[in-house]
Amino acid sequence: MKPLVAIVGRPNVGKSTLFNKIIGKRVAIVEDTPGVTRDRIYADGEWLNYKFTLIDTGGIEPESEDIIAKQMRRQAELAIETAHVIVFIVDGRAGITSADEEVSDMLRRCKKPIVLVVNKVDHPKFEDTVYDFYSLGIGTPISISAEQGLGLGDMLDEIVSYFPGIDESEDSESVGIAVVGRPNVGKSSIVNALLGHERTIVSNIPGTTRDAIDSPFTWNGQDFTLIDTAGIRRKRSIEDETVERYSVIRSLAAIRRCDVALIVVDAERGLSEQDVRIAGYVHEEGKASVLIINKWDLIEKDTYTAEEFKKKMLVDLAFMSYVPMLFISAKTGQRVNRVMELANYALAQNSMRISTGKLNDIVNEAVTMNEPPISSGRRLRIYYSTQVSIKPPTFVIFVNEPELMHFSYRRYLENYIRKSFEIVATPIHLIIRKRERDGNN
Numbered sequence: 001m002k003p004l005v006a007i008v009g010r011p012n013v014g015k016s017t018l019f020n021k022i023i024g025k026r027v028a029i030v031e032d033t034p035g036v037t038r039d040r041i042y043a044d045g046e047w048l049n050y051k052f053t054l055i056d057t058g059g060i061e062p063e064s065e066d067i068i069a070k071q072m073r074r075q076a077e078l079a080i081e082t083a084h085v086i087v088f089i090v091d092g093r094a095g096i097t098s099a100d101e102e103v104s105d106m107l108r109r110c111k112k113p114i115v116l117v118v119n120k121v122d123h124p125k126f127e128d129t130v131y132d133f134y135s136l137g138i139g140t141p142i143s144i145s146a147e148q149g150l151g152l153g154d155m156l157d158e159i160v161s162y163f164p165g166i167d168e169s170e171d172s173e174s175v176g177i178a179v180v181g182r183p184n185v186g187k188s189s190i191v192n193a194l195l196g197h198e199r200t201i202v203s204n205i206p207g208t209t210r211d212a213i214d215s216p217f218t219w220n221g222q223d224f225t226l227i228d229t230a231g232i233r234r235k236r237s238i239e240d241e242t243v244e245r246y247s248v249i250r251s252l253a254a255i256r257r258c259d260v261a262l263i264v265v266d267a268e269r270g271l272s273e274q275d276v277r278i279a280g281y282v283h284e285e286g287k288a289s290v291l292i293i294n295k296w297d298l299i300e301k302d303t304y305t306a307e308e309f310k311k312k313m314l315v316d317l318a319f320m321s322y323v324p325m326l327f328i329s330a331k332t333g334q335r336v337n338r339v340m341e342l343a344n345y346a347l348a349q350n351s352m353r354i355s356t357g358k359l360n361d362i363v364n365e366a367v368t369m370n371e372p373p374i375s376s377g378r379r380l381r382i383y384y385s386t387q388v389s390i391k392p393p394t395f396v397i398f399v400n401e402p403e404l405m406h407f408s409y410r411r412y413l414e415n416y417i418r419k420s421f422e423i424v425a426t427p428i429h430l431i432i433r434k435r436e437r438d439g440n441n
Contacts, residue, residue, distance in 0.1 A: 006083035018146035019056035178258035189330035286392040288350035297329035346425035380404035398435040
């Protein structure tokens with residue numbers, strides 16, 4: 001799991017601008033109005049070969065009773081709890097405010113590495129104000145101008161200096177299984193059914209589970225950790241007073257640190273747009289997965305109901321056609337005994353290794369069956385293939401010109417490899433590289 005870096009601070013100090021500069025593209029909304037960024041935004045960044053996930057938070061206003069300020073404060077608090085390194089950004093033009101002082105008190109209590117960044121220092125007349133921020137007692141302030149890109153190198157050097165001390169392995173031999181999905185689909189009930197006791201609160205009130213809760217257990221002699229996450233909800237369906245939105249980063253962080261994701265869907269409500277987004281995140285992270293259709297006992301069924309349900313689901317999950325589906329009822333216990341069996345199978349598939357010889361035989365067979373199309377008078381030539389990693393299975397295909405690999409032919413090769421080796425329950429990655437010719441060629 002990549003280290004998590006949270007950017008926190010008062011509203012309108014330039015958090016979103018800094019976030020966008022580091023990530024290299026415009027992701028967060030940037031306006032000169034306090035409180036524009038109300039939800040955590042996250043994206044992957046890289047500096048000096050260190051990869052990390054950056055979290056942009058809403059601003060903190062410790063004294064404000066405004067509901068939006070409360071939400072942003074809570075967001076930042078949760079980002080602080082989740083992050084490995086915290087970037088505390090302040091406004092060099094405005095100087096120290098009482099809110100900065102209260103936020104610094106909050107950050108000192110978290111006992112995590114903190115990088116103090118003084119933003120908007122884009123003119124010599126603001127340089128002297130930087131020294132005032134030593135009084136916050138957090139450390140040496142680093143002056144930057146996020147808008148102009150000044151000082152970002154020194155800031156990033158400081159951030160990544162803390163990474164070597166961070167244990168990214170998360171765990172040793174225990175296999176992490178994240179139970180994810182929208183609120184009120186029965187995630188906690190499934191966890192309790194698997195554990196055999198009431199480990200988490202079960203309620204029909206959406207959002208009962210606020211945090212990601214880890215429960216270690218043993219199945220067939222293997223150590224596992226079940227991660228029951230808070231429900232992920234569409235932003236526009238969350239009322240201002242709720243705290244469901246604050247659990248999104250924890251839920252997504254749980255997906256990132258798990259080995260297998262159980263994506264839980266409510267059989268009565270069917271697949272929603274948000275279910276597809278959650279599945280997409282699991283897919284993009286390269287995680288093994290099982291789609292759990294819960295509350296199946298509430299559905300009127302005939303011989304074809306399950307198959308028809310699967311076909312309907314795969315219309316929206318076409319990118320994830322490899323995922324196995326299991327129809328269960330956590331309430332009655334129907335097929336719950338098969339959940340761990342499938343999760344373990346998915347884990348094995350995610351760790352599958354294929355010999356170079358067999359892989360090249362299959363790729364050559366695929367090319368013989370369907371040659372690459374000619375583009376601008378040139379034809380793609382595939383020379384050699386090899387597997388370079390697992391979790392997920394990742395293959396490098398060496399070709400004459402990578403730009404000739406059309407996405408449709410790439411998808412064809414991926415599907416051919418998947419079908420030939422019967423790879424299910426996991427995404428596979430293809431990396432297309434140009435073959436470097438040696439001196440004899």
